[in-house]
Amino acid sequence: MSDAKISSGLSRRMFMTASVSAAAAMPLATSPTRAAQPASAKPAQPRDLSAVSMRINKQSYNLALDNRTSLLDALRDHVGLTGTKKGCDHGQCGACTVLVDGKRVLSCLSFAVMNQGREITTVEGLASAGGELHPVQQAFVDHDAFQCGYCTPGQIMSAIGCINEGRAGSEDDIREYMSGNLCRCAAYPNIVAAIVQARDEIRRA
Amino acid sequence: MNQAAPAPRENQGDPVVRIDARLKVTGQASYPADIATANVAYGALATSSIARGRVSALHLQDARAVPGVLDIVTYGDMDKTDTPKFGNTGASSIGPLHDKTIFHDGQIIALVVAETFEAAEEAAMLIRADYDDEQPSASFDSKGTSTEAAAGKNPMLKEDAKAGDFDAAWAAAAVKVDERYSTPTQHHNPIELFSTTAMWQGDQLTIHEPSQNVTGWKMELARQLKLDPANVRIISPYIGGAFGSKGPMTARTAIVAVAARRIGRPVRCVVSRMQAFGAQTYRAETRHRIRIGAGKDGRITAFGHEGWEVTSRPDPYVVGGTSATARMYNYGSVLTHVALVHADRNTPGYMRSPPETPYVYALENAMDEMAVALGMDPVEFRRVNEPVKEPIGGRPFSSRSLIKCYDQASEAFGWSKRDPEAGSMRDGDWLVGMGCATAIYPTAAAPCAARVRLTADGEVRVQCGSHEIGTGVRTVAGQMAAERLGVGMEKVSVEMGDSALPPAPVSGGSISTASVCSAVMMACDAVRAKLFAAAAGKDGPLAGSGNAKLDMADGKIVTETGKSAKLADVFKAMQVGAIEEYAEFAPKGSSPEALNKLYAGQPEFHGGESDKDSVKYAFGAEFVEVRINSRTREIRVPRIVGAFAAGRIMNTRTARSQLMGGMIWGIGQALHEATEIDRRAARYVNRDLQDYLVPVNADIKAVDVILVPEVDHEVNPAGVKGLGELGNVGTAAAVASAVYHATGKRIRDLPIRIEHLIV
Numbered sequence: 001m002s003d004a005k006i007s008s009g010l011s012r013r014m015f016m017t018a019s020v021s022a023a024a025a026m027p028l029a030t031s032p033t034r035a036a037q038p039a040s041a042k043p044a045q046p047r048d049l050s051a052v053s054m055r056i057n058k059q060s061y062n063l064a065l066d067n068r069t070s071l072l073d074a075l076r077d078h079v080g081l082t083g084t085k086k087g088c089d090h091g092q093c094g095a096c097t098v099l100v101d102g103k104r105v106l107s108c109l110s111f112a113v114m115n116q117g118r119e120i121t122t123v124e125g126l127a128s129a130g131g132e133l134h135p136v137q138q139a140f141v142d143h144d145a146f147q148c149g150y151c152t153p154g155q156i157m158s159a160i161g162c163i164n165e166g167r168a169g170s171e172d173d174i175r176e177y178m179s180g181n182l183c184r185c186a187a188y189p190n191i192v193a194a195i196v197q198a199r200d201e202i203r204r205a
Numbered sequence: 206m207n208q209a210a211p212a213p214r215e216n217q218g219d220p221v222v223r224i225d226a227r228l229k230v231t232g233q234a235s236y237p238a239d240i241a242t243a244n245v246a247y248g249a250l251a252t253s254s255i256a257r258g259r260v261s262a263l264h265l266q267d268a269r270a271v272p273g274v275l276d277i278v279t280y281g282d283m284d285k286t287d288t289p290k291f292g293n294t295g296a297s298s299i300g301p302l303h304d305k306t307i308f309h310d311g312q313i314i315a316l317v318v319a320e321t322f323e324a325a326e327e328a329a330m331l332i333r334a335d336y337d338d339e340q341p342s343a344s345f346d347s348k349g350t351s352t353e354a355a356a357g358k359n360p361m362l363k364e365d366a367k368a369g370d371f372d373a374a375w376a377a378a379a380v381k382v383d384e385r386y387s388t389p390t391q392h393h394n395p396i397e398l399f400s401t402t403a404m405w406q407g408d409q410l411t412i413h414e415p416s417q418n419v420t421g422w423k424m425e426l427a428r429q430l431k432l433d434p435a436n437v438r439i440i441s442p443y444i445g446g447a448f449g450s451k452g453p454m455t456a457r458t459a460i461v462a463v464a465a466r467r468i469g470r471p472v473r474c475v476v477s478r479m480q481a482f483g484a485q486t487y488r489a490e491t492r493h494r495i496r497i498g499a500g501k502d503g504r505i506t507a508f509g510h511e512g513w514e515v516t517s518r519p520d521p522y523v524v525g526g527t528s529a530t531a532r533m534y535n536y537g538s539v540l541t542h543v544a545l546v547h548a549d550r551n552t553p554g555y556m557r558s559p560p561e562t563p564y565v566y567a568l569e570n571a572m573d574e575m576a577v578a579l580g581m582d583p584v585e586f587r588r589v590n591e592p593v594k595e596p597i598g599g600r601p602f603s604s605r606s607l608i609k610c611y612d613q614a615s616e617a618f619g620w621s622k623r624d625p626e627a628g629s630m631r632d633g634d635w636l637v638g639m640g641c642a643t644a645i646y647p648t649a650a651a652p653c654a655a656r657v658r659l660t661a662d663g664e665v666r667v668q669c670g671s672h673e674i675g676t677g678v679r680t681v682a683g684q685m686a687a688e689r690l691g692v693g694m695e696k697v698s699v700e701m702g703d704s705a706l707p708p709a710p711v712s713g714g715s716i717s718t719a720s721v722c723s724a725v726m727m728a729c730d731a732v733r734a735k736l737f738a739a740a741a742g743k744d745g746p747l748a749g750s751g752n753a754k755l756d757m758a759d760g761k762i763v764t765e766t767g768k769s770a771k772l773a774d775v776f777k778a779m780q781v782g783a784i785e786e787y788a789e790f791a792p793k794g795s796s797p798e799a800l801n802k803l804y805a806g807q808p809e810f811h812g813g814e815s816d817k818d819s820v821k822y823a824f825g826a827e828f829v830e831v832r833i834n835s836r837t838r839e840i841r842v843p844r845i846v847g848a849f850a851a852g853r854i855m856n857t858r859t860a861r862s863q864l865m866g867g868m869i870w871g872i873g874q875a876l877h878e879a880t881e882i883d884r885r886a887a888r889y890v891n892r893d894l895q896d897y898l899v900p901v902n903a904d905i906k907a908v909d910v911i912l913v914p915e916v917d918h919e920v921n922p923a924g925v926k927g928l929g930e931l932g933n934v935g936t937a938a939a940v941a942s943a944v945y946h947a948t949g950k951r952i953r954d955l956p957i958r959i960e961h962l963i964v
Contacts, residue, residue, distance in 0.1 A: 047272060047324075068323045077322065082239035083232020085445070087396040088478045092894040095396050123232035137230040141222060144209040144862050148675030149229030150397040150445025156230060179901040182894060184396050184446045185675050186869035187862060188905045190209050 050113050056081065057125030065112045071105075072096045074112035075122060083123040083153045087182070094181030097154040097161070098122050104161030123153035126160075135201040136160050139194035147185035155181045159195045168199045211857040215914035216924070220858035221694055224680045225443070225673065234443045237413040238400040238475055245402065246275055248461055248474030249317050249325035251332040252483060256310040256887035257549040258338035267331040268317055273324035277332075278464045279315040280305055286463065287429045289456050291520040293711065294421040294806060296453035296486050297552035298519050302460060307336065308518055309551040310888040311483015313456060318464050318472055341549035341887035344390075344515050345492060355514070355523045355543040361560075362525035362543060366597045369538030374507035378498025382575045386495065386567040386953045388937075389879035390515075390889075391488040392481075393556050394897060397445020399481050401461040404471035409436045410462055413473075416441040417452040417672050418711035419704040421806035429459045441702040447674040449555035450485055452713045457484060482892040486554025487880065489514045489524055493567035497575045503589045505575075508536035512543045512564060517552040521545055524553075526564025528814050529645055529822070533568060535592035549887045555713055557870060558930035561646055562937075566874070569642035569938030570953060573945065577627075583641055583942065584611050584620065595820045603819040604917040606850035607643060610826040613911050614848035615641070618828035627949040635832040635841075638947025642935035644825035644849065646715055647813030648917075648926040650792040652803040653720040654707035655682075657728035658785040659736075661776035663692045663760045667699045667728075671709035671721045676929050677859030678717045684855055685722045685923070689729035691757030707787060710808035715823075715927025718855060720790065722923040727788035735786075736762060736772075739779045746770035746778060792921055812920060819919060823926040825849035827868065827936050831943040838962040842872050842904070842940065848911035849931055853924035861910045864932040868908055871936020873900040879956050 049064045056079060063078055072089075075081045075098070084107060087095030091109040098107045099121040126134040133141070136159045146152040158181045162168050167177040174195050175188070183191065210220035228234040251268075253260070265277055280302055288300035301313040315332055319325035342349035356364045375381070395415075402413040410432065416422050419439040427434040444451060457474065465472040476484050491514050498507035510530050516522045527541035556562075576586040591608055594601055615621075623639045624630055630637040655669040667686050673679040683697040700706060710720055737755045740747040740762045747755070747762060747770050754765045761769040776782065791799045792811040799809050812821040827847040833840050847868050854860045877898035881890040891897045910932075918924055937955055944962070945951045952961050 066321055066323045069321075073322055076239075080241065081232070082235070082241075085236070085396070086238075086398055086475065088398075088894050090478065090893055090895070092478075093396055123230075127231055133227070133230065140230045141226040142209070143207055144223065144226075144858050146229055146675075147677070147862055147866060148395070148397070148444060148446040148673075149225070149234050150236060150395070150443075152229050153232045175903040175905070179903040182396060182899060182901060184394060184448070184899060185862075186866040186873075186900060186905070188869065188900070188902045189865065189908050190862065191902065193208060 052113050052116055054115050054118050054120055056120045057122060067111065067113055069112045070108050071110040071112045071115055072107035075107060081122050081124050085150055085153055087151065094158055095151045095154040097157040097181065099157055099161060102164065104158050123156055136198040139198040142197065143190045143194040145187050145190040145194040147187055151181060151183045155183065155191055159198065162195065163199050163202055168195055171196065209858055209861065211861055211912060213857050214912060216916050217854040217912060217914065218684060218856050221680060221684055221856055223677055223859065224683045224694065224699060236397055236443045236445050237402060237415050237441055238473065240402065240413050242402055242404065242471045242473060245471045245473050246318050246320060246468060247322040247325040248464060248472050249329035250313055250474065250476060250480055250484065251315040251317065251329045252480055253307045253310060253312045253314050253334065255307055255336050255338040256341035258307050258336045260305040260307065260314060260334050261337050262335040263314065264333040268328035271324050271328040271331065273320035274317060274328045275320065276318045276464060276468050277315050278302070278460055278467065283460065283463060286459055287431065289429060291552065294418060294425040294454060296455045296554055297517065299456065301456050309483060309549055311480060311551065313460065313484065316460050316464055316474065318468055343882050343884040343887035344490060344548055345513065345546055347548060347884065351547045352544050355525060355545045358521035358545065359523040361523045365541045365543060366527055366531035367540050368596050371507050371509055371538040371540035374538040375496060375498045375509065378506050379501050380499050380578050382495065382497045382571055382578055384495055384571055384574060384953060386493040386570055388491045388563040388566060388955045390490045390882065391556060391878045392880050392897060393448040393450035394894065394899060395446030395448060395450055398475050398478060399485055400473065400475040401458050402471060402473040403462040403465040405466050408432065411438045411440065412458060412462065413440050414458060415444045415447065415451045417444065417447050417674060417713055419670055419672065419702060420708040421711055422454045423704040424806035425454050426458055426462065430462060439704040441672060443702065444672055444674040448557045449559060449713060452555050452711055453486060455485060478894060479892040482880065482889045483551055486552060488556035489516060489522065489553035491524055491563040495567050495571040497571055499575060499579060503579050503581050503586055505534060505590050506537040509540045510568065513546055514543065515546050515548050515550060517550050518547050520552040522553045524560050524563060526560030529561050529647065530564050530568040531597050532595040532814060532820060533643065533645060534590040536596050539596055558646055558934050561934040562874065565645060565934050566937045566955065569935050570941050573640065573938065573942035574951065582625065584615055587611065587643060601819050603821045603919040604915055605822065605824060606913055606915045607824040607826065609913050610824055610848040610850055613913055614826045614828050614846050617909060617911060618846040620828060627946050634835050636835055636947040638831045638833065638943040638945070639828065640939045640942025640946055641826060641828045642939035642942065644827055644931050644935040646823050646927065646931040646934055648821040648823050648920050649714050649716050649810045649812035650719040650723065650921045651710035651716050651808040651810050652789065652791040652795060652799050653709045653724040654787065654789045654803065655721065655724035655728045656707050656785060656787045657686055657725060657732055658783055659690055659732050660783045661773045663696050663772050665690055665692055665697045667697065667725055668706045669701055669709050669721055669724065670704060670706035671701050671717055672712040673701055674712055676717060676863060677856060678721055680859055681718055681855035682721050682725050685725045686729055689726060690732065692760055708803050710803065714810060715930045716810065718927055719921045719923055719925040722855060722925055723921050724788050724790035726923060727790050728786045731786035731788060732784050733757060735784050736775055740770050740775045744778060746774045821920050823849065823851040823928055823931050825931055827939045829939040829943045831940060831947055833944065833947045833962060838959045840876055840944065840957065840959065844907040845872065846909040847932060848913050849928060850913040850915035851926035851928040851931065852915050852917040852920055854912055855925060857912055860912060860928055863929045864910045865908050867930065867932020868936055869900050869905055870933035872905070872940060874933065874955060875937035875940035876956050
């Protein structure tokens with residue numbers, strides 16, 4: 001028996017090649033980058049670069065990105081902020097959680113071009129300029145809310161979102177609303193204790 | 206003091222905050238795929254869609270046409286390299302690009318390298334293969350598997366343990382349990398994806414890859430690529446979870462290195478979550494038959510444990526947990542046998558407490574069944590069968606605090622409130638069940654080297670090629686140095702995860718704390734000896750004091766009588782700015798070649814059941830409450846209590862966290878984790894984190910860890926027993942026993958799910 005079969009591993013990116021042209025055709029802010037605006041006569045191609053500008057951790061970035069580039073890969077491979085982690089690339093583990101305009105977002109499920117003009121906060125943007133940790137970061141240290149540390153940036157960003165959303169009222173609520181962030185080292189009880197401490201501190205402030 | 210930082214009891218170190226905590230909460234800890242690499246090209250794997258057969262043709266033209274594709278490494282391109290070897294360093298003997306034979310689903314058939322990640326992925330998806338495919342054998346009971354005895358096939362199991370006349374004792378036993386149990390395939394699924402970044406400078410190759418064994422990999426990669434090991438460097442400063450999955454090197458590392466050499470650029474290949482199920486190792490599925498015979502007084506007279514394990518066609522990976530189960534209790538007679546079942550699967554590997562998790566699960570579930578058959582309390586049943594000597598070789602235990610663990614855990618849990626009758630406890634709609642089980646893990650150590658430098662300002666640098674996989678080894682190595690050299694932790698830095706550092710053994714088998722701390726202690730003691738000699742010498746600031754009376758504390762050298770000298774003054778007297786010592790630790794009983802083997806990446810393990818004088822184990826007792834909804838059969842675990850004794854505890858914070866994580870792993874093994882296999886195609890079905898279930902935050906409530914004080918000077922100079930793998934042994938049996946207690950249903954095949962409880 002000999003028949004051609006496609007190699008395994010269905011890719012979201014393959015699926016998207018047909019459907020990103022709408023995103024690529026979005027009106028773009030004036031950009032100084034080398035990315036050309038799609039020529040008016042030629043329809044946008046999925047592999048074309050698009051100009052994207054966004055604010056990341058209170059700094060402005062103008063980027064030229066493949067339309068298929070996720071916000072996660074843009075942060076890691078194009079901006080050099082590798083604190084945000086890739087754990088599944090399918091929105092299933094939460095390691096890539098960042099804040100977009102203050103709300104928690106899985107950056108692997110968000111194309112970078114969809115974030116034109118948005119305000120992105122990553123784990124690198126939390127501590128004060130003087131090095132003082134954000135209350136959630138400090139609480140994670142105090143309660144040993146991690147072991148390997150890989151899911152930690154996503155846990156911390158998600159915890160900030162959870163507190164801001166008012167979903168951290170009880171320990172059961174915290175468990176429920178933090179269940180999109182997997183911790184394979186299983187620091188869960190410590191993560192809950194850390195969020196309780198940080199929530200109370202943020203409320204007092 | 207919070208729950209995460211338990212107050213130290215006897216022979217327990219302070220709950221010092223992790224030395225890398227700040228780096229980890231600020232995103233500054235660099236995992237291998239984070240390390241900035243200029244001009245890097247991106248790799249993506251194409252993998253087979255059949256499990257057995259041959260690749261007859263590979264169609265690459267569509268992939269090559271994708272803009273940005275630089276190269277495709279495939280059949281023929283690895284011919285100048287040696288094939289991988291199966292063993293402690295290598296995951297499998299399968300060299301996927303050396304041979305067009307397909308041994309398992311998801312086997313690498315090509316690596317695409319492109320300017321961007323997106324282009325590499327797109328091109329990899331366009332590679333098409335023609336196969337001459339054959340009907341694969343997926344697992345147990347599949348047509349076409351081959352079965353052989355495991356003993357002697359792998360150094361992990363030299364012979365089947367036995368003692369006394371099992372057949373006679375079994376025939377004569379008044380009460381018998383004879384049952385079968387099974388555990389499924391499981392994948393480690395650390396949250397960090399597997400990745401390899403390779404870069405060449407002339408003949409020098411540097412690899413950034415999460416690794417639990419940088420020295421072993423350096424040697425193995427040099428062998429495969431026919432390089433001088435001195436020209437190979439493996440860097441893995443932080444590892445995003447490992448659990449055994451990053452212990453053996455896989456075939457990918459050499460393939461990425463070859464790609465980087467071909468294009469003359471660094472190449473980074475991050476393996477997708479889905480592809481990792483076939484590209485890495487996993488926990489083999491196992492089956493067990495347990496026979497326990499006992500007298501009416503509850504004394505066991507016969508113990509039989511037969512195990513069957515799935516492995517790949519070419520490699521004899523052995524789980525082999527009978528060496529621990531055969532030594533657990535005072536059995537009288539023992540008969541064990543382990544068999545390997547070769548199927549068309551990738552080669553399994555070590556996964557957190559590899560032998561003990563499945564084998565002790567079977568034993569402890571059967572122990573609970575026997576306690577029920579005898580009408581005895583399960584804790585009392587274990588107490589009655591507590592051994593003085595291990596039953597196979599008649600050797601004593603170096604220390605064994607199991608009954609203390611049962612006492613402390615059962616009290617904290619409130620075991621006395623349990624009504625022993627199954628199905629008798631209820632809270633509204635919820636059926637309540639309580640169960641317990643024993644945890645055991647062998648205490649081993651291996652040779653290890655370390656370098657320690659102390660400068661006149663009291664700064665300490667520790668260097669050791671071990672691996673921070675989340676255990677806290679970097680922290681406890683620093684604590685050991687801080688304690689021996691009398692400085693605060695803020696003065697200590699620890700470098701690990703680089704094959705250019707003094708070699709350490711593989712971070713597996715729960716040996717790291719014992720091995721690394723023993724080496725660091727030796728190096729510190731050599732620094733101390735130099736300082737003390739100078740301080741007490743005739744021109745030294747403490748002239749006239751004997752060496753034996755000196756110690757180091759608060760940045761000073763102090764005498765018993767309260768005199769002290771500042772470090773800076775002693776360094777001044779010595780006319781040096783820094784003292785640096787290199788130490789090589791080898792455990793008692795090491796062979797004359799032990800240190801050479803450490804440098805060769807093949808460290809000898811000592812301890813466990815392999816020493817002549819005694820057997821060495823850490824023990825624990827775990828108690829679980831389950832609640833099962835009487836209408837929906839939803840299973841919850843509201844609380845779990847574990848008490849563990851593991852010799853010297855270096856740091857109660859990191860120890861507790863590891864044991865807690867282990868217990869939660871155990872809950873996952875009991876209720877969640879299983880890799881499902883399409884038996885027709887021998888393919889993994891649930892290859893992602895949505896369908897491969899692991900415990901999430903909402904699955905876990907109260908987890909109580911009790912660190913039982915224990916002193917054991919016999920195990921190693923640091924007096925430490927490893928505990929990273931102890932916590933998840935026995936847990937699943939405790940859950941199964943609790944489920945039985947709640948419902949009267951004995952579930953013997955893991956994981957236990959709602960559907961098992963409905964009918």
